[in-house]
Amino acid sequence: MTATVPNQSSVNLSPIRADIRTLQPQLVEWRRHLHQHPELGFQEQLTAEFIARQLRNWGIDHQTNIAETGIVATIESRQPGPVLAIRADMDALPIQEENEVSYKSCHDGIMHACGHDGHTTIALGTAYYLSRHLPDFCGTIKLIFQPAEEGPGGAKPMIEAGVLKNPDVDGIIGLHLWNNLPLGTVGVRSGALMAAVELFECTLFGKGGHGAMPHQTVDAIVLGSQIVNALQAIVSRNVDPLDSAVVTVGSFHAGHTHNVIAGQATMKGTVRYFNPKFQGYFGKRIEEIVAGICQGQGAEYDLSYYSLYPPVINDESMANLVRSVAESVVETPAGVVPECQTMGGEDMSFFLQEVPGCYFFLGAANRDRGLAYPHHHPRFDFDETALGMGVEMFVRCVEKFCQPRPTSF
CATH class of the missing domain: 3.30.70.360 (Alpha-Beta Plaits)
Incomplete structure (x- = not known):
């Protein structure tokens, strides 16, 4: 099956702002480029170069070569406020892709079979949007592009390298495109999410x-x-x-x-x-x-x-923030899935041990289009409509979290 840009009438996209809907074709292009050039953990040189090139073109400050291939981009608004981190993993898996699509992996035996190409794309789209809408939030956004989530783990060495410092991060969010949930849903809960x-x-x-x-x-x-x-x-x-x-x-x-x-x-x-x-x-x-x-x-x-x-354990207040945002982006009540635990693991857990945060699932399966294979399957793929939805989720989280700090008298 040859994939095409998803039909955006398949879900209600009216909550997604016009600027992000306009960005959707570019998101698809970035994602397919990343999908076509997958790299294993701590070997994401081409991926890191692609990310850095986009950030450079947009004039966004960033540091490279953190924990070998990691990148941290920093976007400061025009007003003081809290610091929110957004984390996206960017590594692939040692799997031979079986999809017959125009953007099929060109690296033999390596494939983006878990959606990390989408996570990186959503973070890039968020960075682009925020850099063009600085008056819409206060404080600072750190976008953490992390290597090696699939193993041996890039979160811990990035933390040890100081990515949560200078300035100190007050909260952190991240998402996982999730083929166990249909497109147009968000899975979010406080407490333990992953094992x-x-x-x-x-x-x-x-x-x-x-x-x-x-x-x-x-x-x-x-x-x-x-x-x-x-x-x-x-x-x-x-x-x-x-x-x-x-x-x-x-x-x-x-x-x-x-x-x-x-x-x-x-x-x-x-x-x-x-x-x-x-x-x-x-x-x-x-x-x-x-x-x-x-x-x-x-x-x-x-x-x-x-x-x-360790287990992925969400902070209650941060999970409530993400849930309130999800309720404004997807159709409720069915669109927000509260009990969505999995025995799968994720090294986002290390970030959540350091600062209050929330990791959530963004539904990306579309059975009508044959896009419902499980994660780590050689025919894994997802409905790319979820990319714009992910950017909208992140942007709304930023706007809600990054409010002016209260003034003391």
Whole structure:
């Protein structure tokens, strides 16, 4: 299927101001350029050059090469006021694109399969609009173009590089184009939106031997199978049913042929949860289970466990601000989706640990146009009408958040 510029009559676009509707074709052009030239985390050189070139052309102050490829653009209004940051990730995934579109990835084995090309485009559109409408808000806007969200994580090194300082950020917002929601909807909630991401790798050392003589061996496959089953009991029997958590073993490798008992097995998995109280708990519990089963079977093990991202937890006041904006942009009540949690993870969480903020989902699926494949699918794509809606959401958040500071007497 060849994609075309979306039919803008498919959703109610009357809340989107004329200047942003006029910008829509340019947004589509930028997004398709970025989609065609995807880059992996901390390798976003072409992407960063494209962003910097646009900012330069518009006369917007910016810093480059932050945390390798990150960029921060700063837009100051004509009146003092608060500082709001807008964050957009810009990396792609190691996926071979299967879409047959004019803007298909030209980088073999790399694809924008999660919408980050759209996030970058929306932030660029917001920067352009705000730079031309300085009287419409007070204070300062920082636009953070972040590398490596898909891994190993660019948010933390950008924070360590000082992107939330000079001037100090008072609040932060970000969005994720979301194919789990239809075009014309916004998912926003206070509290936990996305889960913590923790990873583990384990190698089991048994004793191999003849398939007909198991008594002479310590079977690593049997050992690993017991561990996989036992790990499922952590959530079902150790975690309060009112809390949400997931323990998944996604990789299990052992053995090579029919009649040889494997002496070694490797497994990899992930843990997800919303409640920060579980930090440190699952790693400890998994090691207890692995150690106990290995001891009972006379085996040894090597376990690595590490935390990738904490949960994405939205500040209540910032979530209320985004919700009020969403209610003015999309048709309500059905257009605003309050219960939209996912066990997916995001390193926006690190920014939200530092300053009050809100991360929200912008519906981008259009099943009628075949644009509803899930994230990280080789045929992922989204309805580009969402680009203008995203710019409108960000601009209205700026106008509502960046009001004059109260004067003290």
